[in-house]
Amino acid sequence: MDVLYTAVATANGRDGRAVSSDGRLDLALAFPPALGGNGEGTNPEQLFAAGYAACFASALGLAGQQAKADTKDASVTAEVGIGPEGESFGLTVTLRVELPEDLQGPIGKQLVERAHELCPYSKATRGNITVELVVE
Known part of the structure; x- marks a missing residue:
């Protein structure tokens, strides 16, 4: 396959952050309440x-x-x-x-x-x- 684009993102777990290499995506992560979390971030x-x-x-x-x-x-x-x-x-x-x-x-x-x-x-x-x- 001839790769036309590669997305790069880094996360440090379900209760942390996810950030793309270009900074366009920068989100707080959290477990949803259904999985015992506070739901105060995406998942x-x-x-x-x-x-x-x-x-x-x-x-x-x-x-x-x-x-x-x-x-x-x-x-x-x-x-x-x-x-x-x-x-x-x-x-x-x-x-x-x-x-x-x-x-x-x-x-x-x-x-x-x-x-x-x-x-x-x-x-x-x-x-x-x-x-x-x-x-x-």
Whole structure:
């Protein structure tokens, strides 16, 4: 693969900070209340959800271009769950894709499935975690 861009960020744990090398991202991190924390910062699951949603929305745009379908009014919401899995923890993802009315039905489902094939986050998670696609 010919790498076009590399993002660099440093974190010092779930109760600390995450900072990107260019300083554009500088966030307090905290465990969510559901995991015993105070919730006074973001957490890795929220960051993963935001990144996955943005990436999948871009992949949906590419799928739309390929199919000559207008997806500019579509939106993607990623729900990232964390819970015990064996001796450690695992993740689950639900991607809720809201499509314009004219893309409802089989064409919308095909576009979402194609986006799932194209999205780098989907490729990275394929076979590793459960990803559910919901077309709304």
